[in-house]
Amino acid sequence: MxxxxxxxxxxxxxxxxxxxxxxxxxxxxxxxxxxxxxxxxxxxxxxxxxxxxxxxxxxxxxxxxxxxxxxxxxxxxxxxxxxVGYVFQNPDHQLFNTRVDKEIAYAPINVGFSHEEVEKRVTEAAAVAGIREEHMKMHPFFLPKGLRQRVSIASILALKxxxxxxxxxxxxxxxxxxxxxxxxxxxxxxxxxxxxxxxxxxxxxxxxxxxxxxxxxxxxxxxxxxxxxxxxxxxxLENTFVKPPEVTQLAQALGDFGLSNDILSIDELWKEFSSHLGGEKFEKNTCS
CATH class of the missing domain: 3.40.50.300 (P-loop containing nucleotide triphosphate hydrolases)
Structure with missing residues (x-):
């Protein structure tokens, strides 16, 4: 459905x-x-x-x-x-408040939520985004990029x-x-x-x-x-200069040996390798 x-x-x-x-x-x-x-x-x-x-x-x-x-x-x-929330490629282009808690609160305030609702949404969004209490009063630009990105996402999450x-x-x-x-x-x-x-x-x-x-x-x-x-x-995909992941390309190069052309992980590759090329036997011989 x-x-x-x-x-x-x-x-x-x-x-x-x-x-x-x-x-x-x-x-x-x-x-x-x-x-x-x-x-x-x-x-x-x-x-x-x-x-x-x-x-x-x-x-x-x-x-x-x-x-x-x-x-x-x-x-x-x-x-x-x-x-629909949009998180920019560079969080520094999105963040503009001087404190993390104010950054997360900006959108809920701007759309007219009550003070109590804003505080609730800020707390919830920060918790979901993994932003700790000690970060809330810091300037976002003093945080590492990964955490700044979480602040950007939290500011979006606050609108649910x-x-x-x-x-x-x-x-x-x-x-x-x-x-x-x-x-x-x-x-x-x-x-x-x-x-x-x-x-x-x-x-x-x-x-x-x-x-x-x-x-x-x-x-x-x-x-x-x-x-x-x-x-x-x-x-x-070549028409748009996109190449599949390397493991997928490897499987496709080995297609003549019976491997699928849509393998996405090493685990999938090894499973098919074991099935089609006797990989299980090879693994046992190698480890013995």
Whole structure:
């Protein structure tokens, strides 16, 4: 049974004021509880498209509806920010208050919640984001980048949106920090019920966390489907200069030996290797 649609995109075009058409006729439905990656080469339209999903940019043709609200309607911004939150690639471009608690409280105050409700939402959002009490009165810029990103996400969580869009969540972070932030987004998706959309160039991250991929090329959807489906078509992906994860490429190179072309992890690779090439016997002989 298909879950509820939280974002509907119909025949959507977007052109900048100079006439540059960045999005060219996209049709797409995004459903409750999905974990989606927008992928494609630089200039494919990923960030522009993402910004149309919560009203930061308005379609020039067609429409985007967030939880039934047309983003082109006048006076809907305060409604939209409660539906779809957007976390910028660089948290320093999003954070502007002098204290963490004020940063998280800004949006709830701005949309008109009571003082009591604001305090409750700040406390809840900080707890979910893993921001400790000792951080709350600190200047956000005194925190490490990974924690600043959590503050950015907490400021979005305070509005309890159904959808959270995160632009390049792992850029500029080491492996440990990247895994921490992705595990946090996974927690929000699986245990808090948020639909998560990330924009990323990290295909290993995509393979590990994302369930559905939307591949953009020159402002259009080149293909979309499950992570396995998309990565199983390397020839088509080449059109947007995207390569599957290295483990998937290895499996595809060994396709003549019976390996599937949609393997996403070392565990999957070894399982198929054991099944098709006698890997279990090889492992026993190697370890004896």
């Amino acid at each position: 298909q879950s509820e649609t939280v974002i509907e995109v119909k025949d959507m075009h977007f052109a900048y004021k100079d006439g540059t058409e960045a999005i060219k006729g996209i049709n797409l439905n995004i459903h409750k509880g999905e974990f989606i990656a927008l992928i494609g080469q630089n200039g494919a339209g990923k960030t522009t498209f993402a910004k149309t999903l919560n009203g930061l940019l308005k379609p020039t043709e067609g429409y985007v509806k967030c939880d039934g609200i047309d983003t082109n309607q006048k006076g809907v911004i305060k409604k939209l920010v409660k539906k 949106p159904k959808v959270i869009i995160v632009d390049e969540p792992t850029t500029g972070q080491d492996y440990k920090q990247s895994i921490e932030i992705m595990n946090f987004l996974k927690e929000l998706n699986e245990n808090q019920g948020h639909t998560i959309i990330i924009i990323t160039h990290e295909m290993d991250i995509v393979a590990k966390y994302c369930k559905r991929l939307i591949v953009l090329c020159h402002g259009k959807i080149l293909m979309e489907g499950s992570t396995k489906e998309v990565f199983s078509k390397p020839d088509l």
